[in-house]
Amino acid sequence: MAGGSRLRAWGAILGGLMMVLAVLTACAGPYQYYEGTGLHDATAAEVAGGWENVEGTRVVLRKDGTALLEKLDGQDFDFEDGWRVSGTGTWQLADKEGGQVVRLALAVRTRVESRSPATAADTATPEPPSTYAWSFYVDRDQHDKLKLFFCYGDPDIGNTYVMRRETGS
Template sequence: MSPYSSGLVRRRRAAFGVCLLTLALALAGCGPHLHDDVPALHDAKREEILGSWIGYDRTNVVFRPDGKADIRLLDGQEWDFDDRWRLSGRGTWKLTDQRAGWNDGQHVQLTLTSRTEAAARAPEPDEPVAPSAGRPQAPKSYTWTFELQRDDKEALRLYFFSGDPDSRSTYVLEKEGP
C-alpha cells in the first residue's frame, strides 16, 4: 500500500503544521532579550553622579551635592515614553542600593517635585501619530529609576528602559565632559 493512500503523508504534514504553530505561538511577543539579566552595578560612588548629564534630544539633568536636581526635557520611563511628553523642573535624587529597578544593584532615583514645563517629543519618521486629544497629559510630578552601567572605559552611564521594557530599548544619560 502506498503512503499516499494510507494518509501517512497527510498525518505527517498535519503534525509538522502543529509543530510550526506551537513554535510560532511560543515565540509570539517574545523579544530576543526578554529574559536577559540586567547587569547590576555595586561600586558607584555618589561623587560620580554629581554634575551635568546629557541625553536624547537636548535632555539635561544636573545632580547637585545637596540631593537636588535640575531637569530639562526628560522623557517618561518605560511605557510612559510612548506618550511622548517631556518634563522640565526641579527635583531630588538619591543613589540607592535598594531593590528598585530591573536588577539587584545600585540605582539613581530622581523625583521631579516642581514642574516648570512640559513639552511633547516629536514623533519618529516611522512612528504613527495619535491625535493629541487621545494622549495622556504630562504628570505634575514623576519619579525615574535609573539603572547604572559602565562603558568600556569604565565611565558611568545612567539609563532606563523606554517603551516596552521587554524590548530593552534604553534611554541613556552620559556625563557631560569638563
Template sequence: MDENTRRPKPWIVGLRLVDLTVRYAVTFFLTLVATASAVPDEGLQNDDWLYFALFLGIPSLLISAVYGLANTQSGSAFRLPLAGLLLLPTWFLLFVTYPETLVVPVLGQLLFALCVMRAPLLRSGPSRVQRGVTLALAALTALTGCNPHMYDTAPAVHDATSAELVGTWSCAEGTELTLRQDGSASMALLDGQEFDFDAGWRLSGTGTWRLTSETAGWSGGQHLILTLKTRTGSAQRPDDPTSETPLTDREPAPETYIWTFELRRTEQHALQPYFYFGDPDSRSTYVLTKKAYDVATTPVATPASP
C-alpha cells in the first residue's frame, strides 16, 4: 500500500488510536505487575511506578501511534521495526534502582509489538460499524493469549519465475487477471484485499505487475505486486443483509490501487498467487487459479533434489 491507496475515514483512525491506547495500557499494566513481582523485598515504590509511566509508558505509546500512522506495511515488515523502536525507551531502566528487572519490560515491549499491536492505523478499514466499535474490546482478547495460528508465517516461495505468472488467472464471480510478459496487466472485477474487501467494490482496468523478493506482505520470499493505474470500471458486490453499514455508506471504489499477492505452491508444485481478505488475522484467502489453456504452456519449477 502506498500513496495510491485510499485512506480510511478519520473516525476509523480515531477508533484505532483508542484501540491502540487500550491495548498498550493493558500490556503496560501487566508488565508493571510482572516487574513488581520480580523486584526483591518491598517491590516497586510509588516513585518507581511514576518513572515507568513517564519514561517507558508514555514514550512507547507515542512511538506506537506515530509509527502506526507513518507505516502502511503489514506482517513482519510492520511488527519487527516497531519492536526495535519500542526497545529504545527501556534504556532508562539501566539507571534506576532495579536494573536486574530489565528483562521483564523488554519482554513486555516485544509482546506488544509482535503480538498485540494489530496493524497500521492508516490501512483502509472495515466498513462495518460493529467492527470499529469492538476494536478496543479486542485488546483484552489478545492479551489472554495469542491465537496459535493468528501470526503464523505464511508459506514462502523463493524459486518463482515471471514466466510462471504470465497468463490469465481467474477467481470466483467473474474475476479475471491477465499478466503479460512485458509487465503490463489487465483485470476485471478484482476485489480489494484485506479490510478493503469489506467495502464491496470490484475493480476493472489496466496497470502493471512485477515479481519481487523485497520485504512485503505477510510472508518472506517472493511476492506479486499488481498496480491498477487506469480504472476502466467498477462494480459492487450485493449488499450483505447482515451488514450494519448500508451499501450507500461504504467507501467508494478507488481510482488506483496496489495489491500485494502472497505466493505458494500446490501439491503439483504449480505457482498459486493469493491474498488475504477481511481481517488478515483470520487467514481467509482469495486464491487465483490459472486458466487451463495457460497452464498447459506454463513452465513448472522442479523442486531441487535433496
C-alpha cells in the first residue's frame, strides 16, 4: 500500500512539472526571443530618409543623425496603451550579431495622440512617455528594398509594425 501511495505521489509531482513546462513553453511566441533578420549590408545613407506606415505614422531619419517622428506608436506591450507620439530625436544604425537595427530615441515630445477615440476616452490610459526609445529591425523585401519593423503587443501573436520608404523618397 505504501508503494502505491508513493507511486501516485511521484506521478502527481511529475504531472505538475509537465503542466508547468507546457505553460512556460506555450508563452514563447515567434517574436519573444527574436534575434534579428540576419541583414548586415545596409548603410546609414541607405536608411536615411522618410519612412511611413499604413496607420499614418511618419518618421524622417536625417543624415546628420537627427529624426522627426509623427504619430509613432509604442513597441512591444507599450503599443497596447494606445498612445502615439510626435517629436524630435536621434537615430543610429547598429549592427548586432542577429542583424542590423535602427535605434530611434525620442528626445523632445511635441504632441500626443490616441490611436482611437475609445482609447482617448479611457481615463485609465497611462500617460505617454516624454522620452522613448525604439529598436527597428532592418530587412529587405522581395524587391530588395529596405523596410524597418518592430514587434508589438503579445509576443505569442507575432504582430509587426512595418515602416516602408515614404512615397517619393
